[in-house]
Amino acid sequence: MRALVTGARGFVGARLMAVLDDGRAAPSLQGMCESDVRRVIEAAEPDVIFHTAAISDIQTCEKNPEASYRANVEIPLWLARSGVKLVAFSTDQVYSGCGAEGPYTEEYATPANLYARHKLEMEQRTLELNPDTVLLRATWMYDMPLYGARNRGNFLVNMLLEPELAFSSTQHRAVTYVREVAEQLKKTARLPGGVYNFGSENDLTMLETARWLRDELGLPVVLRDSGARHNLWMDCTRARRHRIRFSDTIDGLRQCIEDYALRR
Numbered sequence: 388m389r390a391l392v393t394g395a396r397g398f399v400g401a402r403l404m405a406v407l408d409d410g411r412a413a414p415s416l417q418g419m420c421e422s423d424v425r426r427v428i429e430a431a432e433p434d435v436i437f438h439t440a441a442i443s444d445i446q447t448c449e450k451n452p453e454a455s456y457r458a459n460v461e462i463p464l465w466l467a468r469s470g471v472k473l474v475a476f477s478t479d480q481v482y483s484g485c486g487a488e489g490p491y492t493e494e495y496a497t498p499a500n501l502y503a504r505h506k507l508e509m510e511q512r513t514l515e516l517n518p519d520t521v522l523l524r525a526t527w528m529y530d531m532p533l534y535g536a537r538n539r540g541n542f543l544v545n546m547l548l549e550p551e552l553a554f555s556s557t558q559h560r561a562v563t564y565v566r567e568v569a570e571q572l573k574k575t576a577r578l579p580g581g582v583y584n585f586g587s588e589n590d591l592t593m594l595e596t597a598r599w600l601r602d603e604l605g606l607p608v609v610l611r612d613s614g615a616r617h618n619l620w621m622d623c624t625r626a627r628r629h630r631i632r633f634s635d636t637i638d639g640l641r642q643c644i645e646d647y648a649l650r651r
């Protein structure tokens with residue numbers, strides 16, 4: 388299966404490229420118009436497009452709403468209009484305004500920030516254009532830095548590097564090992580169109596998860612309670628029914644610790 392990967396040098400895209408048998412990196416889509424994007428697709432003749440390119444930082448989106456709209460809504464729409472099977476990333480942030488406790492199934496979505504509103508609009512409009520589109524609501528993902536790739540802050544790296552961090556003692560939220568995400572992504576081209584929660588599940592609060600990692604690795608980081616935040620707690624039953632299975636948050640962290648021999 389020939390796959391075209393957008394954002395192939397990004398955090399998820401680089402790990403995905405490493406596990407695909409026939410993955411082709413799209414050139415950067417930044418600054419392109421719809422016909423440029425169509426030409427990229429025609430030249431690659433893919434069976435599936437894995438779309439990881441985005442403006443994925445909440446604050447950057449708030450500061451640049453037009454750029455966020457272009458990257459997070461319009462570009463995915465152009466890809467969906469090509470008629471090629473599209474697998475695109477959404478986010479657990481679409482649950483950021485949910486009042487109920489959770490965990491949330493895919494029917495619930497109440498975004499509380501611009502990034503998440505744009506992602507939700509992308510989900511709805513790409514599905515209207517092409518009902519075969521697969522939208523993956525991802526959790527916060529982590530990994531060690533990759534040699535030669537831009538290092539973006541993530542849960543694990545922050546825990547290793549920062550002297551002090553604040554997490555909520557009431558927010559239920561999962562973090563997912565991005566190498567598991569890359570492995571599971573390979574199966575998503577066969578999914579029927581629709582929205583899927585896609586990542587580790589977790590019964591712990593963010594502060595409990597952080598304390599577990601601090602204690603497991605004997606890290607010096609000082610952990611504070613950041614106060615109440617809305618849950619971003621996902622129920623991934625729908626993906627599991629299609630044999631897409633993730634470790635829970637703690638087992639994913641255990642695997643990552645072992646992969647990188649992080650224990651003293």
Ligand SMILES: NC(=O)c1ccc[n+]([C@@H]2O[C@H](COP(=O)([O-])OP(=O)(O)OC[C@H]3O[C@@H](n4cnc5c(N)ncnc54)[C@H](OP(=O)(O)O)[C@@H]3O)[C@@H](O)[C@H]2O)c1
Nearest residue numbers: 394396397398399415440441443458476478525526527528
């Ligand atoms: N990282 C997380 O924890 C997380 C959590 C939930 C959801 N997600 C979603 O998962 C997907 C992958 O995330 P990621 O962390 O891999 O993203 P990333 O590393 O921040 O960015 C991926 C790629 O997006 C492209 N890009 C950046 N600005 C762009 C713009 N203005 N227009 C078009 N493309 C742009 C860049 O590729 P080029 O250099 O090729 O342009 C970049 O390498 C995204 O859809 C993100 O929203 C991520």
